[in-house]
Amino acid sequence: MKTTHNILFQDARNLREIPSESVDLVVTSPPYPMIEMWDEMFSHQNPEIQKALVRGDGKQAYALMHEVLDAVWSEVFRVLKEGRFACINIGDATRKVQDDFCLYPNHARILNYLLSIGFSALPDILWRKQANTPNKFMGSGMLPAGAYVTLEHEYILIVRKGSKREFRTEDEKQNRRESALFWEERNIWYSDVWTDIKGTGQKLPKAMSRLRSAAFPFDLVYRLINMYSVKGDVILDPFLGTGTTTAAAMTSGRNSIGVEIDENLQQVICPIVHHIVDFSNAYLQDRLLRHFEFIESRIQTSKPLKYTNKHYACPVVTSQEQFIFFNSLKEVRTRENNIFEVVYSTKPQAWNFDQSPETLVRKKEKSYTKSFQLIRCQL
Numbered sequence: 001m002k003t004t005h006n007i008l009f010q011d012a013r014n015l016r017e018i019p020s021e022s023v024d025l026v027v028t029s030p031p032y033p034m035i036e037m038w039d040e041m042f043s044h045q046n047p048e049i050q051k052a053l054v055r056g057d058g059k060q061a062y063a064l065m066h067e068v069l070d071a072v073w074s075e076v077f078r079v080l081k082e083g084r085f086a087c088i089n090i091g092d093a094t095r096k097v098q099d100d101f102c103l104y105p106n107h108a109r110i111l112n113y114l115l116s117i118g119f120s121a122l123p124d125i126l127w128r129k130q131a132n133t134p135n136k137f138m139g140s141g142m143l144p145a146g147a148y149v150t151l152e153h154e155y156i157l158i159v160r161k162g163s164k165r166e167f168r169t170e171d172e173k174q175n176r177r178e179s180a181l182f183w184e185e186r187n188i189w190y191s192d193v194w195t196d197i198k199g200t201g202q203k204l205p206k207a208m209s210r211l212r213s214a215a216f217p218f219d220l221v222y223r224l225i226n227m228y229s230v231k232g233d234v235i236l237d238p239f240l241g242t243g244t245t246t247a248a249a250m251t252s253g254r255n256s257i258g259v260e261i262d263e264n265l266q267q268v269i270c271p272i273v274h275h276i277v278d279f280s281n282a283y284l285q286d287r288l289l290r291h292f293e294f295i296e297s298r299i300q301t302s303k304p305l306k307y308t309n310k311h312y313a314c315p316v317v318t319s320q321e322q323f324i325f326f327n328s329l330k331e332v333r334t335r336e337n338n339i340f341e342v343v344y345s346t347k348p349q350a351w352n353f354d355q356s357p358e359t360l361v362r363k364k365e366k367s368y369t370k371s372f373q374l375i376r377c378q379l
């Protein structure tokens with residue numbers, strides 16, 4: 001089994017290289033309109049934005065920034081196949097322009113546009129990030145009528161093009177079964193408020209065109225890819241940034257296309273490619289060990305489980321989990337400039353567990369978002 005990962009350094013407002021109806025899932029996070037770190041990036045793409053900001057016309061700047069994003073959403077609609085999803089991580093912005101402090105509701109503006117071009121909305125996910133800064137409260141402190149609630153959540157908008165995806169042939173159905181989630185993962189992953197994923201480190205190397213990466217956590221994109229696509233699908237991120245989506249697609253056995261306007265980010269994306277085999281295999285092994293831990297505690301508290309996973313010979317709660325199989329990574333090859341190929345093992349034994357599953361103990365609280373950050377920083 002092999003997957004291919006293509007990185008295009010270009011403007012995603014025109015994705016002419018990508019044929020219509022060729023992509024299975026879009027997972028992305030755009031620059032957030034009216035968050036100051038993106039003013040320059042938006043103004044490069046439409047100089048009227050800078051003029052509006054200088055005039056103190058926040059509403060006009062906000063409208064023009066969204067017009068830049070609209071062009072990308074239209075391309076996303078064109079390249080997605082029927083029945084496929086787009087998952088868009090977006091936060092609203094609060095900002096004072098001249099003396100006017102207000103909320104710029106980016107999530108609402110984007111969702112409206114997506115509906116206007118033909119997408120159907122599905123229930124979205126509220127990602128509640130924990131912010132522990134002491135001055136997180138805004139406004140007039142303890143005095144009523146002038147304080148603003150803290151903005152500690154972002155959205156993951158979920159939209160679909162056309163009607164439900166069909167899995168028709170026996171091969172498609174078997175691939176879907178192998179791509180399934182464990183029951184206990186489903187219970188957390190498909191809830192509409194995510195509180196268990198922390199934000200990720202934002203440091204970029206010195207001498208980059210910007211100081212912060214605005215990267216989303218590996219866990220967040222890995223989860224979305226596993227919820228809304230199957231192995232072998234093509235995942236597109238039109239705002240690739242540091243390459244988190246490429247890495248999560250590689251770990252999940254999906255193909256990917258990443259589009260990024262800032263060529264300087266190549267020096268951040270390439271080290272990921274070189275460390276991904278060890279990182280992914282540890283991540284997948286940890287996912288399996290979490291399942292073993294769940295099973296152990298479940299067996300202690302309730303009746304024995306009826307079903308067994310065929311590949312790992314471990315108990316599972318439902319019949320749908322019997323064929324779940326994680327392909328470990330064998331190697332990454334560079335096919336040509338910015339095109340990478342990942343080769344996977346098709347045998348479950350590749351994990352080389354040196355103890356039996358029942359006695360394996362997962363390193364408690366091991367944070368893969370943190371170890372993924374370390375890969376980004378090895379520059």
Ligand SMILES: C[S@@+](CC[C@H](N)C(=O)[O-])C[C@H]1O[C@@H](n2cnc3c(N)ncnc32)[C@H](O)[C@@H]1O
Nearest residue numbers: 011012030031214215216239241242244260261
């Ligand atoms: C919020 S960041 C994405 C971060 C990414 N999710 C990660 O984990 O690193 C948005 C990215 O979009 C890029 N960008 C902005 N406008 C773009 C455009 N028109 N086409 C392609 N990329 C663009 C920016 O350079 C930035 O890297």
